[in-house]
Amino acid sequence: xxxxxxxxxxxxxxxxxxxxxxxxxxxxxxxxxxxxxxxxxxxxxxxxxxxxxxxxxxxxxxxxxxxxxxxxxxxxxxxxxxxxxxxxxxxxxxxxxxxxxxxxxxxxxxxxxxxxxxxxxxxxxxxxxxxxxxxxxxxxxxxxxxxxxxxxxxxxxxxxxxxxxxxxxxxxxxxxxxxxxxxxxxxxxxxxxxxxxxxxxxxxxxxxxxxxxxxxxxxxxxxxxxxxxxxxxxxxxxxxxxxxxxxxxxxxxxxxxxxxxxxxxxxxxxxxxxxxxxxxxxxxxxxxxxxxxxxxxxxxxxxxxxxxxxxxxxxxxxxxxxxxxxxxxxxxxxxxxxxxxxxxxxxxxxxxxxxxxxxxxxxxxxxxxxxxxxxxxxxxxxxxxxxxxxxxxxxxxxxxxxxxxxxxxxxxxxxxxxxxxxxxxxxxxxxxxxxxxxxxxxxxxxxxxxxxxxxxxxxxxxxxxxxxxxxxxxxxxxxxxxxxxxxxxxxxxxx
Numbered sequence: 001x002x003x004x005x006x007x008x009x010x011x012x013x014x015x016x017x018x019x020x021x022x023x024x025x026x027x028x029x030x031x032x033x034x035x036x037x038x039x040x041x042x043x044x045x046x047x048x049x050x051x052x053x054x055x056x057x058x059x060x061x062x063x064x065x066x067x068x069x070x071x072x073x074x075x076x077x078x079x080x081x082x083x084x085x086x087x088x089x090x091x092x093x094x095x096x097x098x099x100x101x102x103x104x105x106x107x108x109x110x111x112x113x114x115x116x117x118x119x120x121x122x123x124x125x126x127x128x129x130x131x132x133x134x135x136x137x138x139x140x141x142x143x144x145x146x147x148x149x150x151x152x153x154x155x156x157x158x159x160x161x162x163x164x165x166x167x168x169x170x171x172x173x174x175x176x177x178x179x180x181x182x183x184x185x186x187x188x189x190x191x192x193x194x195x196x197x198x199x200x201x202x203x204x205x206x207x208x209x210x211x212x213x214x215x216x217x218x219x220x221x222x223x224x225x226x227x228x229x230x231x232x233x234x235x236x237x238x239x240x241x242x243x244x245x246x247x248x249x250x251x252x253x254x255x256x257x258x259x260x261x262x263x264x265x266x267x268x269x270x271x272x273x274x275x276x277x278x279x280x281x282x283x284x285x286x287x288x289x290x291x292x293x294x295x296x297x298x299x300x301x302x303x304x305x306x307x308x309x310x311x312x313x314x315x316x317x318x319x320x321x322x323x324x325x326x327x328x329x330x331x332x333x334x335x336x337x338x339x340x341x342x343x344x345x346x347x348x349x350x351x352x353x354x355x356x357x358x359x360x361x362x363x364x365x366x367x368x369x370x371x372x373x374x375x376x377x378x379x380x381x382x383x384x385x386x387x388x389x390x391x392x393x394x395x396x397x398x399x400x401x402x403x404x405x406x407x408x409x410x411x412x413x414x415x416x417x418x419x420x421x422x423x424x425x426x427x428x429x430x431x432x433x434x435x436x437x438x439x440x441x442x443x444x445x446x447x448x449x450x451x452x453x454x455x456x457x458x459x460x461x462x463x464x465x466x467x468x469x470x471x472x473x474x475x476x477x478x479x480x481x482x483x484x485x486x487x488x489x490x491x492x493x494x495x
Contacts, residue, residue: 001076002026004061004230005442008053008082008160009242010046010102011035015060016438017068020076020446023458025439027068031060039099044106047099050088053160054167054227062229072231077448078168078220079441082161084181084241087139090163092155094170098147100160101139108138111145112183119199125277127188129180129285129299132196136182141200156208161239168228169218169236174208180287181241187275190293213289214238214447238444240289242437243269244300246408248289249440250433251456253298256403258395260422260430262412265348266308266384268391270301270400279398282353289444290452301400303353303391307346308384309412311361314347315380319373328415331378336421337480340365341375342487343383353391359491384412385421386484392426402428409434409465416468424470424477433463 005016012035017026036056039047065072085103090096101107112133116124124131132138136159144151158166159178166172179185179192184207186193197204211217217236225232240248247259247269254271261267271288273296288300312324321327346354347361363376392402405428407413413432423430447455471477 002070002074003077003079003442003445004075005079005438005440005445006057006060006081006164007242007245007436007438007441008057008080008164010038010048010083010104013053013056013060014436014438015057015064016436016442017064017070017075018439018442022462023443023446023455024462025435027064028436028438029060029063029067031056031063038102042107046102046105048102050096050100050160050163053164057164058228065229072229075230075234077235077237077445078230079238079443079445080161080164080236081240081242081245081437081441082159082164084159084243085135086160087136087143088158088160088163089140089143089150089154090156090158091153094166097150097153098143101142105139106134108142109134111141112138115196115199119195123195125280127186128183128193128196129187129275129277130183130280132183137184137196137200137202140202144201154206157206158208159241161241162208165218165236165239168220168224168230170221170223171218172208173211173217175211175213175239176291176293177213177240177244177287177289179207179210185287187287187297213240214444214450216448237446237448238441240441240444241286243267243302244286244289245437245440245444247271247300248444249435249437249459250406250408251459252406253288253290253452256401258400258402258405260388260405260407260413261410262309262407262418263410264308264310264313266305266388266412268303268388268395270395270402272299272301272400273297274399275299276399279394281355282394283398301395301398303395305353305387305391306348306351307361308387310348311343311345311384312380312412315376319376321373324411324414327377328417330374331381331417334374334378336476337483338375338379338382339371341371341379342484343376343379344484344488344491345380345383345387353394354492357492357495359495362487362491364487378417381415381418382421382480383484385418385425386481388422389425389481390485390488402426404429404431406431406433408436419468420471421477423468424474425481427470427474429470430468432465432468433459434465435459435463
């Protein structure tokens with residue numbers, strides 16, 4: 001028997017099956033094969049059709065069943081992971097009233113910033129643990145202000161994962177974790193953030209019913225079964241945003257445990273039990289998947305680095321090399337510090353951890369007689385690694401003391417140079433696991449039983465790859481990082 005995991009991204013939907021008894025991954029499929037389109041009717045906007053997510057989810061489920069010869073009756077539960085911060089609005093008939101305003105859309109930035117000023121920084125940080133910023137609540141306020149005809153027709157608003165669960169079950173609900181990622185949860189009161197709704201003039205009736213992150217949420221109905229290929233009555237047991245889910249996939253639940261992601265963008269997601277916030281301008285704070293009202297807090301502090309893996313991909317596309325392996329080989333021929341070549345890798349828009357400054361990518365100190373492609377490759381890997389180290393320093397200033405760092409076996413963490421550099425400079429082991437968000441969501445469906453110990457054991461038994469330990473000789477890494485940081489601060493001071 002199996003659990004099904006869905007990971008609803010902005011690039012694609014992934015579906016995974018895991019054995020219930022062992023937690024072993026059977027397989028993962030992706031739909032569509034090419035990246036989904038993002039509609040950008042204006043500069044800085046980003047929208048997707050929620051029904052595209054549903055179509056690709058159904059196709060992925062059918063493909064998964066066919067590929068692994070699994071019947072619908074063998075799937076006994078569903079877990080859902082999804083792109084965070086998106087806004088879906090539906091009418092009473094359950095139809096989307098407009099395309100979803102997704103996570104990377106920036107139209108509501110000023111709405112959130114103004115709310116932070118009007119409500120007061122102390123009120124926001126002590127209750128919301130964040131600025132309203134460009135999150136789901138602010139996006140809904142944008143619809144209210146700019147599309148009043150649509151706003152009047154809204155029956156409920158949802159996050160992307162809520163919509164997929166609704167399409168499966170014809171039941172509308174959400175989670176505390178989901179509300180917190182939309183900056184709609186008051187941590188001090190342990191309730192919906194009514195003061196923010198009042199400030200925005202949003203009717204609280206638009207918020208779906210709240211269900212537990214782990215537990216019986218709804219079941220697949222007749223229409224959901226017909227379209228998805230699942231059995232009617234199959235329970236949905238779990239739902240969470242992609243970054244909390246990635247942490248769950250790496251068995252990160254407790255204070256001091258940190259999940260790291262090194263894809264197109266980079267992320268540190270650190271769990272704490274402390275509700276105090278000192279870095280809300282640079283770090284986001286959400287209820288983690290195991291947060292429960294009235295119990296010891298479990299908060300996920302999310303630090304995002306936009307200019308991360310995209311920098312290395314840009315080099316791949318422009319250096320006349322065939323693969324990341326070739327780039328890593330070229331980099332390995334160059335010593336720590338890249339003979340002075342320095343890459344500041346922030347070329348993917350405004351960086352929240354740099355107080356939303358957009359400084360771009362800078363490549364400095366190139367000697368045209370002595371430096372070659374290998375220096376660029378090494379300097380890029382080091383520059384991205386240094387940005388992670390810089391991010392960890394910010395998290396430490398916000399009260400995080402890392403006890404363990406776990407990372408997926410994705411593109412950046414496959415590089416020994418990158419991972420050794422981070423491990424050495426933060427003086428912390430980095431454990432590598434071969435897992436994905438879809439696999440984590442599938443396993444999490446079993447946590448409705450509450451057995452977190454067995455959940456962690458299944459990850460260690462099935463996914464553990466290796467551990468990178470800090471190098472004993474830290475001096476050359478520290479020298480290179482100090483030089484990089486000086487270059488960064490010179491740019492920041494003049495921008």
